[in-house]
Amino acid sequence: MSDSNRTNFTNPSTFILLGIPGLEAAHFWISIPFCAMYAIAVLGNFTILFIVKREPSLHGPMYYFLCMLAVTDLVMSTSTLPKMLSIFWFNSREISFSACFTQMYFIHCFSEMESGILVALAFDRYVAICNPLRYSTILTNSVVAKIGLSVVLRNGILALPYPLLARLWPYCRTNIIPHSYCVHIAVVKLACADIRISSYYGLFDLFSVIGMDVFFIAVSYTLILRAIFRLPTKDARLKTFGTCISHLCAISALYIPDFFSALTQRFGLNVPLHLRVLIATVYLVVPPVLHPIIYGLRTKQIRGRLFQLLTHKGT
Template sequence: MQETPFCLRVGKLLPYCMSEYNTTDFTNPSTFILQGIPGLEVAHVWISIPFCAMCFIAILGNFSILFTVKMEPSLHEPMYYFLCMLAVTDLVMYTSTLPKMLAIFWFNSRGIDFRACLTQMFFIHCILVMESGILVAMALDRYVVICHPLRHSTILTNPLVAKIGLAVVLRGCIVVLPFPFLARQWPYCRTNIIPHPYFLHIAMVNLACTDTRVSSYYGLFVQFCLMGLDGIFIGVSYTQILRAIFILPTKDARLKTLGTCGSHLFVILAFYIPGIIISLISRFAQNVPLYFHVLIANMYLLMPSMLNPIIYGVRTKQIRDRLLRLFTHKGA
């Protein structure tokens, strides 16, 4: 049986053929098998080392961001509240994916209960949608700071920031909820083996032996309409920001003002650019081994959560100074 190539990332095509894994002697299995990195099983322990390093950096960095913002009164501003939301989502992303990945790499524990599959799928997709919404909220904050600096404190008040944060969370949960709800109703009779170390919606679509067009179309809607609109909103915001920057009288003023957006711009690039790269690879590198596609997809899923605290820690003077004072004080 020959299957259509799919990718385990929302809206991103990643070719892999399931024919070599097909088994058709069961119906609706209660347990699925995650392959990890197919073709590199003997190197799973070594592959786990960079993943553990990424996890350590992500946890340390994001907790440092949360602690610094909490302890530094000068950081009690909308931008840093949104940054804390981003740090929390990054931590949830790692806790949703990495424990099972390490269990596969270290103990060859590949089985995963069907309900656990649905739970993991829900959290991963929800975090992706929430991160996109948080980046939009950060773009709004940068727009108000630069284009309406005198009204920033009156426009983005703490109650409004709380409402925006709640809206981002609710949007992520509500938009993603149909994925596990639909997947739970489908019959599965093709295979229970997935050549990846985590479960996403498109994997369930590929395994189901029923008409899944509604779910596929809805997944495309989430990717291209909802998250695409987020990208358009960010682009419009930065168009207005750049217009405001270029009318400033001096070069130093322009560079200083642009520097206030630097961290956010790098985080946006870390979130969107890898997706574009993996999409191009999946379309124009069909002959690349499956394990390469899987490794790239894993890095795409986990790398931004590690980079975000590094970007803000290095480029944000207030966070950097607070951390330096903390370590200097402890050292003294």
């Protein structure tokens, strides 16, 4: 019997996602805020893309980076939430072996791509505040395109070991993933093999890529704050710092849940499983929801253009 069970689960054709273990009875009610947040994320990010495309005055470096961030948010949320909602609504828990690893790749690739774009936006703020007269000559369309390409290549390559390593392990214990999507550590824990390589790579990726991005952002803001404190008046300092508020809010929306989720997944053994899954799920949903709201409300040009579109349609 033991050998038969092991054979049935060796390299399964499908995995079973449980959703939020322990809260299955509340799945429908949990789905309501997640569905609303997904709708806001899609509407908000498409609105950013639409406004920037329609308004020639917004065809500049910062807005190109915002469009990259919007596309990244759309891909990241769409790669997880539709399947998650199908679990909550229709109990559609099966996901194919290949689809699971594809989802894993997209999650890591695009969540880290968001981090890279925030570094690009920090560089944009640094140039705008510390070298305003050279802004247009430093951040040309060619430079913006190269920065965007480097972000895509870096994260596209560094996310590959997650599914490639996970595919190497034999899965003979069970095919049930106690999660709402194919998060890396939850999948590889099902393997009946020594998965330390996968675990170590995940920690290396977290602290090297995200750590490096945080370091560059910190350096940028150190130089920005030094330039701001050199301004002659308090009003000038506050006005200049105000141009950074949106970016700082976007940074908080991404990094705080990211680090908390990653650490609880690996080390939070005393944290209830359903709470760990909820934290990891919220981490994927919150940034795509907050980024268009933050930049839509805080960026005068986008807010003004959106107001014009709404009032024009209203009349």
